[in-house]
Amino acid sequence: MTETELLSKKTSMLEEVISGLSQQQKTLPSKFFYDERGSKLFDDITELDEYYPTRTERKILEENVNEIAEYLGEKILLIEPGSGSSSKTKILLGNMENICCYIPMDISGDYLYKVAEQLRLEFPNIQILPLSADYTKPFELPESSPDARKVVFYPGSTIGNFKMEKVEQFLKVIHDIIEDDGAFLIGADLKKEIRVLEAAYNDSEGVTAEFNKNILTHLNKELGTSFNTDLFEHKSIWNEEKGRIEMHLFVKEDHVVGLGEEVINFQKGESIHTENSHKYTLEGFAEMVSEWFEVEKVWTDERDYFSLQYLEPR
Numbered sequence: 001m002t003e004t005e006l007l008s009k010k011t012s013m014l015e016e017v018i019s020g021l022s023q024q025q026k027t028l029p030s031k032f033f034y035d036e037r038g039s040k041l042f043d044d045i046t047e048l049d050e051y052y053p054t055r056t057e058r059k060i061l062e063e064n065v066n067e068i069a070e071y072l073g074e075k076i077l078l079i080e081p082g083s084g085s086s087s088k089t090k091i092l093l094g095n096m097e098n099i100c101c102y103i104p105m106d107i108s109g110d111y112l113y114k115v116a117e118q119l120r121l122e123f124p125n126i127q128i129l130p131l132s133a134d135y136t137k138p139f140e141l142p143e144s145s146p147d148a149r150k151v152v153f154y155p156g157s158t159i160g161n162f163k164m165e166k167v168e169q170f171l172k173v174i175h176d177i178i179e180d181d182g183a184f185l186i187g188a189d190l191k192k193e194i195r196v197l198e199a200a201y202n203d204s205e206g207v208t209a210e211f212n213k214n215i216l217t218h219l220n221k222e223l224g225t226s227f228n229t230d231l232f233e234h235k236s237i238w239n240e241e242k243g244r245i246e247m248h249l250f251v252k253e254d255h256v257v258g259l260g261e262e263v264i265n266f267q268k269g270e271s272i273h274t275e276n277s278h279k280y281t282l283e284g285f286a287e288m289v290s291e292w293f294e295v296e297k298v299w300t301d302e303r304d305y306f307s308l309q310y311l312e313p314r
């Protein structure tokens with residue numbers, strides 16, 4: 001990244017942070033969890049007993065990989081926004097002969113490049129083209145296999161992190177990428193008992209708490225802000241009306257934080273809302289994507305905890 005690009009990235013990050021923290025309910029965009037430490041902490045979360053989504057989605061992928069391959073077609077260019085460790089994608093890369101190229105895309109650039117190096121060793125016959133980018137901003141895909149079918153793989157129910165009003169925008173971006181003959185393979189977490197949901201985001205080992213607080217550590221490092229992370233307490237709460245788990249950082253005492261030339265005041269007991277994880281019914285999900293996509297096939301697990309869905313563009 002050039003000096004100018006780096007500066008513009010920091011300026012835009014600072015603007016987003018100031019805008020979020022100036023609202024009555026203070027918020028921060030969840031994408032700022034992810035520097036290299038944040039990516040590693042997320043990987044640790046996926047191993048926790050309470051965190052059912054990764055385990056369940058992996059099982060769905062493993063059990064149905066042959067059928068998934070049939071749906072995806074002959075020659076595939078696989079694109080994954082928010083690829084992280086690409087660990088679920090390896091199930092596809094290792095079991096499907098029809099993938100010629102894989103574009104993992106992530107905002108956590110250092111981590112992404114390390115993962116891509118490993119993938120090149122593990123899958124020498126597949127072209128691996130990592131793209132470090134924020135997919136909520138305009139981006140360009142690297143040139144590759146123009147005759148392959150473009151398939152966007154978006155596991156982890158990461159779509160649930162978008163506010164409902166931002167989902168449409170994201171769906172349109174994916175619709176434009178895959179064009180008329182591509183496909184969208186997406187993981188969507190399903191509604192279930194609140195006790196299971198809240199436990200998944202408030203684990204007993206405190207890993208999710210560390211992950212949540214890393215957003216502040218990341219901002220301190222990247223923007224020179226002065227958050228005292230010891231003053232913040234992690235809590236995840238089910239919001240019934242909005243159908244989502246909300247992750248918050250509650251401040252234990254009054255706190256003043258410098259942000260560039262601005263100062264943000266925190267009052268004891270208030271929170272920063274750092275992440276949403278919406279949960280869906282199958283009908284609700286189909287309805288949510290219906291302007292851009294048609295759901296052609298749904299795979300679920302035996303408890304109906306999670307779904308993997310094959311969508312085609314309208």
Ligand SMILES: C[S@@+](CC[C@H](N)C(=O)[O-])C[C@H]1O[C@@H](n2cnc3c(N)ncnc32)[C@H](O)[C@@H]1O
Binds near residue numbers: 030039106133
């Ligand atoms: C919840 S993790 C999911 C990782 C992986 N896809 C999985 O299913 O296990 C979200 C990933 O998306 C990345 N991410 C979040 N927001 C992003 C954005 N706006 N642009 C690019 N990557 C983003 C994070 O760095 C992280 O690796």
